Amino acid sequence: MKSGTSSKNNRAAASGKASGSSGTSSDSQITGQQADKEAISSTSPSYLQKFFTDQLKDIYYAEKALLNGLEEMKSAVSTEELQDAFETHRQQTERHVKRLEQVFRLIKQEPEAKPCAAMDGLLKEARNIISETEEGSFTRDAALIIAAQKVEHYEIATYGGLVQLAVTMDMRRAADILDKTLQEEEDTDQQLTHIAESYINIEAEHEGGYSWDKQAIGAGSVTL
Ligand SMILES: [Fe+2]
Ligand SMILES: [Fe+2]
Secondary structure (H helix, E strand, O other): OOOOHHHHHHHHHHHHHHHHHHOOOOOOOOOHHHHHHHOOOOOOOOHHHHHHHHHHHHHHHHHHHHHHHHHHHHHHOOOHHHHHHHHHHHHHHHHHHHHHHHHHHHOOOOOOOOOOHHHHHHHHHHHHHHHHOOOOOHHHHHHHHHHHHHHHHHHHHHHHHHHHHHHHOOOHHHHHHHHHHHHHHHHHHHHHHHHHHHHHHHHHHOOOOOHHHHHHHHHOOOOO
């Protein structure tokens, strides 16, 4: 289930090259000197700098959209441990938004969200699961864990790539900040795997009243 191989490598690269320089907390204030050093020109950025900024805008939109998505998923599930996990990650996601704003400030760009079709699609999938499963069922909880993990994997891929790009462009402070979020995304993914495998998947397997079956029988086809 875990897919963090490449992102772990990215994190190793970031901590080796980026963290070693300052050793400061990623949530601390950005100094003017740091911002000057890692600023991206708004008039003549390199292609890679432009792509980096573009990806920041993508994940900025995605994180904001996810705030609502996690709230909806938390309200839809019935297992307390899963509700707590979604709430904890919603609070982390608020910090992820703030960290992205830090990175925008660091590179001297205005925080800007660019619509992310991938996150919109993943959240639509989660909403479909909510409408297709029975309230209070373990099946719904098991399915929403997978939906949430798809979101985490998207974030892991994005942050893993951004950390690596920041390291490549010698933007050490930006790499540190993004790496902190990357680690939280990976931890969340692992925690969701643990919750699913410890009991929710097993309970779901033995559950009656499987709403997808009912819908499939009624519609005469399976639309998964
Ligand atoms: Fe996030
Ligand atoms: Fe996340």
